[in-house]
Amino acid sequence: xxxxxxxxxxxxxxxxxxxxxxxxxxxSGLIVGIVALxxxxxxxxxxxxxxxxxxxxxxxxxxxxxxxGGSRVQIGGPTGAxxxxxxxxxxxxxxxxxxxxxxxxxxxxxxxxxMRLGNLLKYIPYSLIVxxxxxxxxxxxxxxxxxxxxxxxxxxxxxFIDKWSVYFDNxxxxxxxxxxxxxxTVLITLYFQKIIRKIPGSIIAIVxxxxxxxxxxxxxxxxxxxxxxxxxKIGLPSIPNVSFDTIQALIQPAFAIAILGSIESLLSAVxxxxxIGGKHRSNMELVAQGAANIMSSLFGGIPATGxxxxxxxxxxxxGRTPIAGIxxxxxxxxxxxxxxxxxxLIPMSCLAGILMVVAYHxxxxxxxxxxxxxxxxxxxxxxxxxxxxxxxxxxxxxxIGIVLSSFIFMKRMSESVNIQxxxxxxxxxxxxxxEEQLDIPEGVILYEINGPLFFGAARQFQExxxxxxxxxxxxxxxxxxxxxxxxxxxxxxxxxxKTYKSRKIKVxxxxxxxxxxxxxxxxxxxxxxESDLVVExxxxxxxxxxxxx
Numbered sequence: 001x002x003x004x005x006x007x008x009x010x011x012x013x014x015x016x017x018x019x020x021x022x023x024x025x026x027x028s029g030l031i032v033g034i035v036a037l038x039x040x041x042x043x044x045x046x047x048x049x050x051x052x053x054x055x056x057x058x059x060x061x062x063x064x065x066x067x068x069g070g071s072r073v074q075i076g077g078p079t080g081a082x083x084x085x086x087x088x089x090x091x092x093x094x095x096x097x098x099x100x101x102x103x104x105x106x107x108x109x110x111x112x113x114x115m116r117l118g119n120l121l122k123y124i125p126y127s128l129i130v131x132x133x134x135x136x137x138x139x140x141x142x143x144x145x146x147x148x149x150x151x152x153x154x155x156x157x158x159x160f161i162d163k164w165s166v167y168f169d170n171x172x173x174x175x176x177x178x179x180x181x182x183x184x185t186v187l188i189t190l191y192f193q194k195i196i197r198k199i200p201g202s203i204i205a206i207v208x209x210x211x212x213x214x215x216x217x218x219x220x221x222x223x224x225x226x227x228x229x230x231x232x233k234i235g236l237p238s239i240p241n242v243s244f245d246t247i248q249a250l251i252q253p254a255f256a257i258a259i260l261g262s263i264e265s266l267l268s269a270v271x272x273x274x275x276i277g278g279k280h281r282s283n284m285e286l287v288a289q290g291a292a293n294i295m296s297s298l299f300g301g302i303p304a305t306g307x308x309x310x311x312x313x314x315x316x317x318x319g320r321t322p323i324a325g326i327x328x329x330x331x332x333x334x335x336x337x338x339x340x341x342x343x344x345l346i347p348m349s350c351l352a353g354i355l356m357v358v359a360y361h362x363x364x365x366x367x368x369x370x371x372x373x374x375x376x377x378x379x380x381x382x383x384x385x386x387x388x389x390x391x392x393x394x395x396x397x398x399x400i401g402i403v404l405s406s407f408i409f410m411k412r413m414s415e416s417v418n419i420q421x422x423x424x425x426x427x428x429x430x431x432x433x434x435e436e437q438l439d440i441p442e443g444v445i446l447y448e449i450n451g452p453l454f455f456g457a458a459r460q461f462q463e464x465x466x467x468x469x470x471x472x473x474x475x476x477x478x479x480x481x482x483x484x485x486x487x488x489x490x491x492x493x494x495x496x497x498k499t500y501k502s503r504k505i506k507v508x509x510x511x512x513x514x515x516x517x518x519x520x521x522x523x524x525x526x527x528x529x530e531s532d533l534v535v536e537x538x539x540x541x542x543x544x545x546x547x548x549x
Contacts, residue, residue, distance in 0.1 A: 004116075004281050007068045007288065009322040021320055028319035029327025032075055035200045035313055036062075036328060037335055039358070041223070041343065042351040043078040044302060046143055047086035049095060051223055051343070052230050053302050054078050055336050059234075059329045061292035061304030066325025069288035070281030071269040075310040075325050076292055080358050081264050082257070082303045084139050084394045089253050091158050095300075096240040101250040102297035103239060105257035110290030112262055118282030124263060127378040128385050128401040130367050135389025135397065137362035140355055147352035148182045150175025150220055160390050178220045178349035181209050185353025198317070202354050209350040210342075223351075224344035232340035234333075237298035256395040257293070261305040265289045268306035275315045309361065377408045410456035417451035419464045438538065443473040444545045450481040455488035462492040466499050474545040475500060478538060480511030490523040497528045506548050509534045510541035 003011075017025075036058050044054025058077035065076030089098045112118070142163055146153050151170045157163050185205040192201030213220060223230065269280040285306070292304050314324050335343075371382050381404055388397035440446055447465055451457065465477065477496075485493075497507050512520065512534050520526060520534060535541050 004070075004283050005287070006281070007284060007322075008070050008072050008281060009067055012072070012321050017321055017323070022323065024318035025321050025324040026327050028314050028317040029324040030331055031198060031200070031317050032310055032314045032319070032324065033328040033331025033335070034203050036075070036077055036307075036310055036332060037343075038202045038206050038346075038351065038354055039307075039310070040078055040332070041346070042355050042358070043080060043083060045223070045227070045348075045351060046080075046083045046140060046355055047078075047302060048090040049086065049098070049302060050227050050230075052336070052340070053300060055230075055332060056234065056299055057296045057301035057304050059332045059336070060299055060301055061296050062329030062332065063326055064292040064295055065265075065288050065304070065306065066322040066329070067288075068284070068291060069322065069325075070284030071272060071306070071311075072278050072280070072321055073272045073276060073311055073314050073319050073324065074265070074269055074280070074285065074306045074322075075314050075328060076265075076289070076304050077307050077310065078302055079264060079305055079307050080140055080355070080362055081133070081136055081260055081305070083143070084136055084389070085253060085256055085260065086302055087143075087158060088393065088395075089250075093246075093250065097246070097250060098302065099240055099297045099300065100242055100246060101254045101257060102293050102301070102303050104247070104250060104254035105261065105303060106290045106292070106294030106297065108255060108258035108290070109262055109293060110287050112258065113283045113286030113290060116283050118262075118266060118286050124402070125378070125381055125405045126367075127371050127382040128405050129263065129267070130364050130371060131382045131385030131401060132389045132394060132397050134363050134365070134368050135386045136394065137359045137364070138390055140359040140362065144352040144355045144359070147221065147348040148179070148356065150178025150349055152221065175220060175349075177218050178347070181213070181218075181220060181347050182349040182353040182356070185209060185350045186356055189354055189357045200313075202357075205353065206346055206350055209347050210345050213347050214345055218347075221348040222344065223346050223348065226348060228344070230336075230340045230344045232337050234299060234336075237295075238300075239298060253395055256398055257303045258290075259398055260394070261289055261293065261303060262286055264308070265306035268308040268311050271308055272311050272315055275312065276320065309358075377412070381405055381408065410454075413452060413454070414456035414460060417449065417453065417457035417460065419461060420448045420450075421445065421464075438542065440542065441546055441549060443549060444476065444542075445472045445474075446476045446478060448478040448481070452484040452486075453479075453482050453489035453492070454484060454486040458486075458488040458492040461489070462496060465496050471503075472505060474506045474508060474548050476508045476510055476538075476541045476545060478510045478541070479516070480538075482511070482516075485516075485519065487523070490525060493525060494528050501528075506545075507533065508541045508544050510536070510538050512536055 040054035040058040041051040044051050061076045065074060086098060089101055139160065142160060145167050146156050151167065151173045153166060153170055157166055188205040189201040192204050212218065265285055266282055269285055273280055289305060296302065296304050371378050381401060384404055385397050385401040388400055449461065453461055500507050507529060513536055517534065533544060
């Protein structure tokens with residue numbers, strides 16, 4: 001088996017893990033498990049599903065991602081990035097539709113890994129990632145206004161603009177107790193760790209808010225009042241009935257889950273690598289992420305990926321092997337089995353406060369502002385993705401963002417292709433070729449191409465060369481700095497040769513090494529030009545040109 005498809009845990013166990021590292025991993029796993037509990041519940045509720053689905057996802061995905069993943073310290077589970085997608089799927093297709101979409105996404109992610117696309121996903125533009133991440137943060141913030149202010153709106157619209165319209169219509173229903181709890185939660189979550197670093201502020205906020213609400217019987221919504229009891233057991237795996245029509249309807253959101261999950265997990269792995277000086281196995285990480293989503297869906301969970309905040313918490317608390325992630329999942333399982341009846345008493349405004357902090361950290365406002373000061377193309381990608389995410393849909397935002405980024409990349413690449421005209425009449429020829437001492441005879445034009453000759457640049461290449469300013473007898477096309485020629489590029493070369501042949505002008509191609517010559521044969525270029533007019537050295541090309549004159 002190739003090393004890139006061996007789980008990191010297996011390699012570390014083979015090397016041996018010291019007792020000191022094992023102790024630190026177990027302690028870190030305990031802390032991360034406690035940190036993950038309120039987030040798992042909050043992400044599930046914000047996604048429009050019951051709270052236990054978030055805990056189940058953190059347990060099942062956490063174990064699988066840590067056991068079979070390609071990172072030393074990655075912590076898997078539900079994340080804020082999926083809230084928008086999950087909420088939309090649940091609203092349109094119900095929880096069964098979400099289960100099927102997650103199940104399908106798992107196989108798609110495994111496919112990404114097996115096709116070794118892990119490295120390619122790292123090349124998605126940063127401006128696109130910041131755009132949809134900031135958009136998601138704004139949507140999470142907006143989705144929590146109801147619980148943060150205790151507006152008690154039974155059905156909040158999914159659409160961003162409609163949502164805020166309903167909020168303003170219900171401002172007279174503000175519950176000041178809910179606001180007080182939410183603000184206190186935000187402050188404790190942000191600042192408590194400055195007092196005691198080992199205990200997460202979100203847990204302290206939940207414990208204090210729950211106790212205060214129950215002791216003083218404060219009239220605010222709780223998990224119990226909105227969702228009922230939280231089950232303290234894990235059911236048997238099952239999958240709802242699947243039809244071809246359902247698969248057709250859900251293939252688009254399934255791909256969105258797969259792409260978003262893959263990007264976030266690999267980003268998290270890259271961030272953790274920089275923190276510990278490690279190197280993750282991106283393709284194995286994707287295979288594990290895919291398996292985690294398949295198993296999560298079978299047990300009724302929601303999409304999972306690598307969680308950047310929890311992974312960073314793991315590293316900061318001394319976690320250095322996947323054992324910390326496994327312990328974190330076991331801690332969550334223990335809490336679910338023993339303390340689920342108490343979790344239902346958590347105030348909704350407290351969870352809203354926690355998610356407001358999550359939205360703030362996700363917003364990446366510093367990076368957003370920095371990109372706005374940069375390149376115009378990056379600004380276009382950033383703002384397009386951001387507004388599409390907020391106003392329309394994350395799936396559309398990712399699709400259009402990737403397509404737009406590709407077009408902009410192609411435009412930049414085509415602009416980087418430089419085609420220079422060196423003829424006997426060109427005053428720059430002597431200066432540019434002084435080192436080579438080229439003797440270009442009268443009646444010969446030499447064009448040198450620098451850059452990839454792909455479909456984005458093929459039209460410019462063809463027009464530049466065919467629109468010569470005088471009638472030469474021979475044209476030399478020098479291609480020593482052409483790293484790539486695609487099908488469109490080859491078609492353009494054929495058209496150029498045919499055009500000049502009809503005008504009784506000979507074409508010679510120079511700078512063609514052995515590997516490129518084989519590509520010429522595969523693309524049947526020698527049906528249009530004699531093989532002796534395709535040479536490697538420029539001096540040979542000039543000699544052929546002189547012989548033709």
